[in-house]
Every structure is written in structure tokens, then in C-alpha cells.
Amino acid sequence: MHNDLPTRISYPLPATADLPQRSVPWTPDPARSALLVHDMQQHFLRPYTSGQEPAESLLGNIGRLLALARELSIPVYYTAQPAHQQPADRALLNDFWGAGIGSNEAGARIVDELQPHPHDTVLTKWRYSAFQRTNLAETLHASGRDQLIITGVYAHIGCQVSAADAFMHDIQPFMVADAVGDFTAAHHAQALAWVAGRCGVVTDTGSLTTAWAGGHDPASTVSTAGADDSAGTVGDHIRGRVAELLFMDAAEIGVHDDLLELGLDSIRVMDLAETLRADGLEASFETLAASSTVHEWAAALQLQGAGA
Template sequence: MGLPVITDYAQPTAAELPKPRASWQPEAHRMALLVHDMQRYFLRPFQAENAPLAPAIANIAALIAHCRARNIPVFYTAQKGNQQRCDRGLQADLWGPGMSWAPEHEDIIEELAPRPEDHVLVKHRYSAFQRSNLETLMRVRGRDQLLVTGVYAHIGCTATLAEAFQLDIEPFIAADAVADFSRDDHLSALHWIARTCGVPMTTEQLLKAL
């Protein structure tokens, strides 16, 4: 129970990205960016200075800066520590009690820290849409595309993308701005997303398109 120890692995390259079923293209006037669960608690299993985490952080930072400069809304998810069992729900059965309310657990890392103009959503379940007003905040801003970055690719990132699709929001994942338990998990998530609900792209491709 709890998070595993994660071995270093290389981020996927453009040549490794699966071909998506969808032909959607990212558009700056329709896009919102989500920085998913980049809290210290979730990043502890990684070697911070190595891949996949170090390049993921650098790529997320580049996407945040790019989006802020173009008035693309930036959203963050962040869980609260010391959750009661009734609030944590079935996640407690799989992952244990989770984080405490200490800053070394709850804080979003400094390299990606939100600004006052950004939106920080309290995270309750795998999907960022669950028990949050993410959809409403996107709709009132005329946004119907969502770009997901962060951790973990095969869990919360994938769940969020799948729910976005079911809400008729076009989902994109920055394939080298996410990280996972293993490279197999990471690549499997990209393949599942490409086949069922979204478009994987590299950070370089996204920066050019946006």
C-alpha cells in the first residue's frame, strides 16, 4: 500500500508517440492547461535530478510560461492532507491514508508554483473534474480543449483525460511533461489515451502549435 519506489527512465520521444484516432489540433483560444498533482508527496518516489521527473518539470515549466504569456488559463490540482476516511473513500483501500497536511507533503513544488491569476483546485479523486468546478471554470472562459501535464500518467492524468472526453472537451496530454511508476506504465497510458480519448504530443510540438 502507498506509492512505490520509482526507477529512473527516459521520457518518450516524438518517434515513440502512438498515432491518435482523433485529428484534433491544439488551439490557443480554446485551450486550458492542467498541472496535475505536482505536490511534494507525489514526487518523493522519484530521483528529482533524473529522468523522468527532471525533464517533466522543465517541460511543464515551459508550457506554463507559454500559456501565461498567451492568456491560456492555467489550472492546478492539489490534494489536502490528513483526509478523513469518509472523504478519502475507496482510495484509502488502494493507497492508504495519503499525505499529511505538512508543507513537505502538500506544497506544489517551487519550480511550478501557481500565481495569483492561476486556479488551484482541491483534488478529491483520480479525475480533476470530480467534486471540482473545473468544467464550469473552463466553460465560462470559452475553453473546450484541455492539456494535461503532471503525475501519474496512468492514474489521475488518464482519468482526467477520459472524463474530459466524456464532457465533450478535447483532451491532450503532453507526453514528455508527465511521469509515472515506470516507462511501461507511461507508454501504456499514452497508447490507451491515443486509442480511446485524446491526443499525445511532445512539449516541443505543443509549444509550436500554441
């Protein structure tokens, strides 16, 4: 007796308001990110109905992330189980799932909507984790990428285990709630809650793309903060540091938001001033205490840097 895939999967993807609270202040950075498209093969997508939820949003959101990742030169990795696996290669998977894809070569194909590009990497998938029997961890570390953005199916199986494995390789996992799919809404919610509470950050496509689009290398900000850096770039850096202190996603913080209302008390402002000084910005508690928005702080620090 073994498990079978559902015959039909139909449920709405979770709304942003329903996502579990984050446990760590990690923020996606395009200079540190790699995108994982997990098991988006015909075999595993068979239970989903084209044009209906969650399939429609799942494919659309992964497509959006792929397009932006390629635009920003963020490396893209796919996992794909091969057809014609030998019993010895599947090993214990046989006991739980039988032959899996078996000899179905069409089933092993990545869905047409998300086909890999020539510069993407397709990893042969042998177990639940994308790291098992692959060089994913070594490749990420060698390229200086320590954040893994996880999309695909199934959230409570391979996606969740890959997130845990990323964590154990000192790679920050980000599970994109509306770019992963599962058997049921309950399985989906369980996976998100576990990852958020144990090993990673749960975000959504909108927040992630906003963070990527506004992201930058903090080192480049520091080296030019006193010269020709823009207030927008300084502001992005400040917003990232504020997000860390408030355990928020930087994309959730508007440049004109009153940060005191968001919970940035005087103790945290002192911590922020010290952190920004370590980053190379001429920040003081007095300067930050004189205003309370990212926009005002960026303008003040840019002026100080220009006058140095």
C-alpha cells in the same frame, strides 16, 4: 493491504518517434486551450530523483508550458490533494492507498519549480479525476475553453482518468507525453496508448508549444482575409485545415512541405477548397491544384482576397 508509491522512479521519457498514432485530427489552439498541472506535489514527486530522468525533463517541460500559457493568457489549473483529509472524504481511496498525504503539510505543497501564480486556479483534488468534486468542467465551458492540456503525475492514474473525464464533458484532452510522469516506462506507455486510442490526442512539449505559438482564432482570420490579414495568418489557418484532413498535428506540417507527398490527394484537395470557402476564403479547386504547399496557397488566396 494497500498500494504504495514506488520508492524510486527512474526511466527516460518517450521520444517523439515513439508516441502512439493519433485517432482524431484535433489541433491545440491557444484560444481554446486550458493547461492542467496535475498533482505536482512533494508527496507524489518524492520517488523521483532531482536532476535525473524523468524528473529533470518533466519539471522543465511543464515549466516551459506554464511560461508560454501565461504569456498567451491561457488559463492554468492545478490539482492538489490536501493534507489532513478525513476518512470519509478519502472513502475508497483509503482501501487502495491508505492515508495518502496524511498530515504531511510539506508533502501537500506543489513543488517549488512549478509554484502557482496569483491568477492561476488551484483545485482541491479528491479523486483520480480533476473533474470530480470540482467546478473544472463548468469553468472551462463558461470561458469557452474546450481543450485541456494535461501534464503532471501519474500518467496511468489521475492524468488518464482526467483525460477520459474531459472527453465525457465534451472537452478535447491533449496528454503531453514528455510532460507527464509515471511509475515506470511501461505504465507511461500504457497511458499514452489508451488516451490516444480512446479519448484524446498524445503530443509532446515541442509540438504543443509550436502549435500554440502559431495558433490563432479562425474567426478572426475569416473576418480579415480580404483586407489586411497577413499571408502568415492565412497560412496558419490553411495548415490547420490540412492537418485535420491528414490526421496530423499542424506543427508537423512545414509551410514549404509538398502536401501531395504527405498524402493530400485530389479528393482531399476538393474537400479542403470547400472547407476554406465556408471559412470565408476564396478558395477553388483550380487554385489549390495549381500548387502544393501552404506557402503558395496562402500567397494565392491573399492575392485573390486583396483583389476582391
